[in-house]
């Protein structure tokens with residue numbers, strides 16, 4: 001197993017362009033991590049930055065958020081970047097809540113918007 005830290009990347013539909021842009025802009029920083037992502041987000045990230053080490057899980061509405069939540073609970077995810085869309089109704093809203101709850105329970109760094117994610121990258125550069 002890789003000794004790289006693991007970062008989870010997720011974006012809701014209206015935020016996926018933003019996530020693709022974020023991944024492209026910060027490929028060098030993100031390359032230091034193992035990345036797990038929900039299915040569609042992971043595809044967009046790989047299109048934008050093909051050299052990143054991305055494992056794609058299920059799509060969010062089909063269980064991807066819960067898979068990442070489980071990985072947080074088992075200590076496999078060190079950091080969460082989740083570009084949420086607070087203006088759209090989602091069929092899997094309970095899964096989103098469960099995921100952000102577990103990130104809080106296990107006290108892992110969690111950025112829910114791009115401004116926070118940019119700060120993570122800045123901090124990580126030192």
Ligand SMILES: O=C(CO)COP(=O)(O)O
Nearest residue numbers: 038039040041059060061
């Ligand atoms: O819905 C999501 C997170 O709640 C994201 O899932 P996708 O990346 O598969 O679209």
